[in-house]
Amino acid sequence: xxxxxxxxxxxxxxxxxxxxxxxxxxxxxxxxxxxxxxxxxxxxxxxxxxxxxxxxxxxxxxxxxxxxxxxxxxxxxxxxxxxxxxxxxxxxxxxxxxxxxxxxxxxxxxxxxxxxxxxxxxxxxxxxxxxxxxxxxxxx
Amino acid sequence: xxxxxxxxxxxxxxxxxxxxxxxxxxxxxxxxxxxxxxxxxxxxxxxxxxxxxxxxxxxxxxxxxxxxxxxxxxxxxxxxxxxxxxxxxxxxxxxxxxxxxxxxxxxxxxxxxxxxxxxxxxxxxxxxxxxxxxxxxxxx
DNA sequence: ATATTATACATGCATATACATATAAAACAA
DNA sequence: TTGTTTTATATGTATATGCATGTATAATAT
Numbered sequence: 400x401x402x403x404x405x406x407x408x409x410x411x412x413x414x415x416x417x418x419x420x421x422x423x424x425x426x427x428x429x430x431x432x433x434x435x436x437x438x439x440x441x442x443x444x445x446x447x448x449x450x451x452x453x454x455x456x457x458x459x460x461x462x463x464x465x466x467x468x469x470x471x472x473x474x475x476x477x478x479x480x481x482x483x484x485x486x487x488x489x490x491x492x493x494x495x496x497x498x499x500x501x502x503x504x505x506x507x508x509x510x511x512x513x514x515x516x517x518x519x520x521x522x523x524x525x526x527x528x529x530x531x532x533x534x535x536x537x538x539x
Numbered sequence: 540x541x542x543x544x545x546x547x548x549x550x551x552x553x554x555x556x557x558x559x560x561x562x563x564x565x566x567x568x569x570x571x572x573x574x575x576x577x578x579x580x581x582x583x584x585x586x587x588x589x590x591x592x593x594x595x596x597x598x599x600x601x602x603x604x605x606x607x608x609x610x611x612x613x614x615x616x617x618x619x620x621x622x623x624x625x626x627x628x629x630x631x632x633x634x635x636x637x638x639x640x641x642x643x644x645x646x647x648x649x650x651x652x653x654x655x656x657x658x659x660x661x662x663x664x665x666x667x668x669x670x671x672x673x674x675x676x677x678x679x
Numbered sequence: 680a681t682a683t684t685a686t687a688c689a690t691g692c693a694t695a696t697a698c699a700t701a702t703a704a705a706a707c708a709a
Numbered sequence: 710t711t712g713t714t715t716t717a718t719a720t721g722t723a724t725a726t727g728c729a730t731g732t733a734t735a736a737t738a739t
Contacts, residue, residue, distance in 0.1 A: 400660045402651035407561045408576050409670035412597040414554035415696075416677035421547045422697085431724065436548050449688060457552040462726050464689060469724070486687040486734050511542035517676045520540045525665045530549035536657045537556035555726075562727085571694065589718060599697050604719060606695065626704050626717040 417514070424510045428503055433466055435507060438492065438500040441476065446491045448481075457538060475499055557654070564650045568643055573606055575647060578632065578640040581616065586631045588621075597678060615639055 421432040430438075440455045441447055453463050467490070470476040475496035481487035492500065515523050561572040570578075580595045581587055593603050607630070610616040615636035621627035632640060655663050 400655060400663055402648065402655055404667055404670075405576065405579070405647070406651065406654050406663065406666050407557050407572055408596070409666050410550075410554045410557050411573070411576075413670050413673040414550045415597060415599075416673050417547050417550050419697080420677055426698090432547055433551070433725070436545065436551075439545070450686090456548070457555060458725095459555075459727050460688070461690085461728080466725070484687085484735070488688075507545070508542065511546065514546050515540060515542060518672055522669060522672050523540055523546065525669055526546050526549050527544055529662060529665055529669065530544075530553050532658055532662050533553040533556050537560055559727080566728090573695065590716090598695095600718070601698080601720085602696050609694070624705070624717085628718075 420514065421507075421510055424506055425503060428499065428506065430499065430503055434470055435500075435503055437466065437470060438475065438496060438503070439507075441490060441492050442497065442500050446479075446489050448487055448489060450487075452490070457534060470496070560654065561647075561650055564646055565643060568639065568646070570639065570643055574610055575640075575643050577606065577610060578615065578636060578643070579647075581630060581632050582637070582640050586619075586629050588627055588630060590627075592630070597674060610636070 418432055421435075425432055425435060436456055437452065440452055444451065444455075449460065449463055449467070452458075452467075453460050456463065458466070467476060471478065474493055476490055477493045477496075479489040479491070481489050518526075558572055561575075565572055565575060576596055577592065580592055584591065584595075589600065589603055589607070592598075592607075593600050596603065598606070607616060611618065614633055616630055617633045617636075619629040619631070621629050658666075
């Protein structure tokens with residue numbers, strides 16, 4: 400294995416390309432793919448927190464705080480101060496947020512299938528394996 | 540192969556993690572990893588253009604234009620209007636740009652080795668293979 | 680009980696990302 | 710040659726990213 404090729408550039412290139420693919424498909428809903436990920440995680444959790452989403456999405460706290468803003472501003476997410484701990488703001492989907500997620504879901508599913516068809520089973524599995532490895536190895 | 544897990548989120552998570560790893564190591568030079576990639580590509584090309592860098596780095600034209608700005612501002616890149624074609628600006632490393640790149644190079648090499656040690660030969664090869672597949676499949 | 684430390688989230692700053700669009704120059708068509 | 714199209718780069722706007730730091734609350738130590 401030589402190290403002539405930058406692993407980081409390889410990842411960033413790939414990330415840009417696949418992101419554009421998803422973005423294009425979600426654009427009919429005026430929804431960014433990062434926003435979809437937040438809606439999806441929140442949907443599964445029912446109620447969640449900034450802290451918990453950081454861990455699920457593997458994203459910096461300050462980045463997440465900002466990424467939540469448009470979704471809150473547009474009324475897709477609602478915040479409730481935690482009754483037990485004044486520092487925590489509980490995050491959940493509003494009615495319109497749930498509606499938007501359920502509208503986005505089939506588009507995302509279709510996009511997933513398209514990606515699978517395009518890159519094939521083996522590469523698709525490699526992507527998920529690599530993601531797990533990276534989380535194991537690099538996540539603090 | 541099921542498609543429960545978002546390929547895009549997998550890529551974005553991984554990209555964020557590995558980027559942070561490289562950023563941390565390059566931070567002693569006050570250099571971002573995306574900037575390093577630009578310096579590196581320019582170093583190999585000797586003289587290049589926005590257009591050519593777009594293709595090498597697989598990055599949007601408007602993004603690249605903006606990413607070049609700090610490097611031009613800080614004098615690491617110099618621009619020369621092409622004598623043949625008034626639309627083109629030829630990009631090359633300045634003396635300080637070359638110096639910075641050569642200072643960053645051993646840090647990058649060391650980081651590459653660390654990544655290789657951390658993720659192993661097999662995953663490292665998978666990353667490069669995946670990158671090639673993604674470029675083939677998604678790049679316009 | 681009060682001082683200290685840890686935790687949860689927010690803000691300042693700088694760079695990164697890309698779509699829609701603008702501008703200018705070159706290539707091409709009539 | 711003039712009008713049209715294509716090409717190379719730049720700008721407006723909005724979101725994404727994360728380090729350093731700030732603020733408020735909770736937990737812990739003395």
